[in-house]
C-alpha cells in the first residue's frame with residue numbers, strides 16, 4: 001500500500017468579486033476516502049481550508065488559503081504519490097505553479113492531476129513536465145488502478161481514463177473509462193481529513209448559510225448536453241443515482257459526527273426523476289429527520305409538479321434553484337438547453353406556494369445574442385419577479401473549458417490560453433470584471449447590462465412583494481441567511497475593507513500585512529451565533 005498525498009490548491013480570488021464561497025472540496029474528499037478504504041495511507045492538504053482568512057497576492061491575482069511554499073512544506077517526506085485536484089480552469093495557473101514547486105522538492109514522486117480542468121485541457125496541462133498523469137472524469141476507479149500500477153511498476157498503457165507523457169514521445173490519452181454504476185459502495189467523502197469545522201464556521205456554503213452546512217451528492221452526471229456546460233465532457237450523458245436511503249444514511253452520519261443540520265445538494269441536476277426525489281423525501285420523513293436541505297445548483301423541471309414541491313418542502317427543503325438561463329428562445333435553442341420556460345414558471349409557482357425560497361440562474365451575452373435577445377431576458381426577469389422568484393444569479397456568458405462552445409471558440413482562435421484568460425474566467429462572479437464573448441457588446445456594455453438586469457429583477461421583485469425587502473434587511477442585521485443574496489450582503493459587509501482596497505487598487509504593500517498580503521476584517525471570524533456544540537442561527 002502507498003503513502004498518498006491529496007492536495008487542494010488555494011482558492012483564486014479577485015478583490016472585487018461578489019461574495020465568497022468556502023465549500024469543502026467534495027471531489028478530492030471522495031478520492032481521499034476511496035484511497036483510504038483501499039488501505040493506502042492518505043494525507044490531505046487542503047490549501048483553502050487550512051487558512052480561509054488569509055489572502056495573499058499571487059501572480060496576476062490573489063490566493064485565499066495557505067501559500068504554495070506552505071503546501072510544499074506540509075507534504076509528508078515519505079509520500080509516494082501526489083494527487084492534486086484542479087476543478088476550475090481559473091485555478092490552473094496556481095495549480096501549475098504548485099506542481100512546479102513540488103517537483104523541485106520531490107522530483108521522483110509522480111504527480112497526478114484530476115478534476116474538470118485536466119479533463120478539459122489535458123494536452124495543455126501535460127505540456128508541463130511537472131505533471132506526470134491526468135485522471136480524466138470520474139476519478140475513483142482510475143486512481144485506484146493508477147496508484148496500483150505505480151506501486152508495482154507495471155505499465156499504465158491499458159488503464160482507462162488517464163493521460164500521460166510518453167517519455168518524450170508526445171502525449172498519450174487512453175480510452176475513456178465507463179462511468180461507475182454503483183455509487184452506493186463508495187465510502188463517504190473523507191471530511192475527517194480536512195479542516196471541516198472551519199468551513200462550517202465561516203458560513204460560506206453554496207446556498208444560504210442556514211446552519212451547520214455540508215455539501216452532499218445524491219446523483220452524478222446529467223442526461224442533457226447544453227453546449228455551454230462541461231457536464232457532457234466530464235460526466236457523459238449518464239445520470240446515475242445513489243439509493244435515496246443511502247443518501248439519508250450519509251446525512252444521519254454527518255449529523256452525528258459533525259452536528260450538521262443543513263445539507264446542500266451539489267448535484268448537476270438533482271431532480272430529474274420524480275420517483276427518486278419522492279423516495280428521498282419520504283425516507284427523511286419516515287426517519288423523522290429534522291434538517292434543512294437546499295438545491296443551490298440549477299435543477300431541471302420536467303418532472304417537477306405540485307406534489308414534488310409539497311413533499312420536498314415537508315421534508316425540509318428550504319431553497320431551490322431553477323435555471324431558465326435566458327428569456328430568448330433563440331438563445332436557449334442555440335445552447336441546446338432543451339428547456340420549456342413554461343415548465344420553469346410552473347415549478348417556481350408550486351415551490352413558492354409550498355414555502356420554498358426560489359433562485360433563478362440567468363446568463364446574458366451568449367456569443368450569438370442580439371439586443372433583442374437580451375431584451376427578452378429582461379422581460380423574463382420581470383416575469384420571474386412577478387411569479388415570486390426570491391432572487392436570481394445573473395452571470396455573463398463565459399467560455400468555460402470543457403464546454404462545446406469553448407472548443408469551437410478555441411478552434412476559431414478566439415481564445416488564447418494564457419494566464420489572463422484562465423484567471424479571467426473568474427469574472428463570472430465579479431461585477432466589475434466582465435469579458436464579453438459577443439461582438440455586439442463590449443466588456444463595459446455587458447457589465448452595465450448585467451447590473452441593469454439585477455436592478456430590473458430586484459426592483460420588480462420588491463415592488464411586487466415589499467415585505468421581502470424588509471425581511472432580508474432584518475435577516476442581514478441579525479446575521480441570518482435565508483437566501484444567497486443575504487449571504488452575499490453579509491459576506492460583503494464582512495469584507496468591505498478588502499473589497500474597497502481591491503476596487504481602489506491599493507491592496508499592494510500593506511504595512512500591517514507585509515508586502516502583498518491582504519487582511520480581511522474580523523467579523524467573518526467564527527462568531528457566537530455559530531457554536532461548536534452544533535446549535536446555530538436557524539429559525
Ligand code: B12
Pocket residue numbers: 006011012021022023024025026027028030031082083084085086087088089090112113114115116117120135137138139140143205206217228229230231234266267268297395400401402425426428429
Ligand atoms: C459544487 C460545485 C461548486 C462548489 C464548490 C465545490 C467544491 N468545493 O468541491 C462552489 C459552489 C463553491 C463552486 C463554485 C464555482 N464553480 Co463550480 N461546480 C460545482 C459542481 C456543480 C459540482 C462539483 C462536484 O462536487 N461534483 C461531485 C464530485 C464527486 O465530482 P468532482 O468534484 O468532479 O470530482 C470527481 C472528478 O472530477 C475527479 N477528481 C476531482 N478531484 C480530483 C483529484 C484527483 C487527485 C483525482 C485523481 C481525481 C479528482 O474525481 C472525483 C470523484 O469522481 C461542478 C459541476 C460538475 N459536475 O463538475 C461545478 C464546476 C466545477 N464549477 C464551475 C465554475 C465555473 C464555478 C465558478 C467559477 C462559478 C462562479 N460563478 O463563480 C465558482 C468558482 C469557485 C472558486 N472561487 O474557486 C465549472 C468549472 C469549469 C471550469 N473548467 O473551470 C463547473 C464544472 C460547472 C460548469 N459550469 O460546467 N462550484
Ligand code: SF4
Pocket residue numbers: 222223224225226229230231232268269298300337
Ligand atoms: S447546464 Fe444543466 S442541464 Fe445542461 S448539461 Fe449542464 S448540468 Fe445538464
